[in-house]
Amino acid sequence: MAAKDIFHDGVKTALQKDGWTITDDPLHLRLSGVIDLYIDLGAEKLLAAQKEGKKIALEDAEPDRTLYLAIPLDVYNEFFTLPFIQSVILRSQLKLIIYDPIREEIAQWHP
Template sequence: MGKQLLELIDYLTYALKYEVNQKKSTMAAKDKFHAVVRVALEKQQWRITDDPLRLEVGGTKFEIDLGAEQLLAAERGEEKIAVEIKTFLSDSPLTDYHAALGQFLNYRLALEISDPTRILYLAVPVGVYEVFFKREFAQISVERYQIKQIIYDPIQEVILQWIP
């Protein structure tokens, strides 16, 4: 539990570093986390194709944070992903998760209809993953709804884990 606490403290310190006032802090942190995930993907040789990835399905417009692709030498093809980046900066991680889950499910449906070769991932900071997503309820929910995750370190600007 000590490591989890330290990771949470690092995450909160990082998020609060951008605080000027409540609204500006949240927007600045979201923008910063967006940039962090983009850099982390590029470090793993992903090419960002869309920022944001815009879709329209049945008269409804969607904007997913990032679209990326990577050449796969073994298959001589491309792997395409869409990444929705979440910060979980509100007072309630559960409320943030409810919003993220609904958004994720709708985005996945939109991708299945309009771009079925693209795989959707939910990107979450390591501190949130350690403190919230390792809880039993969160794990059951992630498994039930088949949420693919990217766990990233917002300080080091790297992806720590891909969870298919």
């Protein structure tokens, strides 16, 4: 299992402040009975959460979950707002959680 990245705890706290219940930290998936997989909203392991019957996580292995990529607010503002990147996000139907790492709060859900 990979080590947590520097954003993991901040994203986890932000989700909890936003009313989410952390269900798995990390979420361990075994694909085809052979491959162990750990995915994190930050990049290395999975942080699974649920709120009001909605779940976020790895969509293919657990279809009732939606995959989100957590992005620090300053990185979003400096890079992810560029027109080319916005078009890639729209074409890919990428879902983002933009969070403030200082306040450890969700700034925006995109889209």
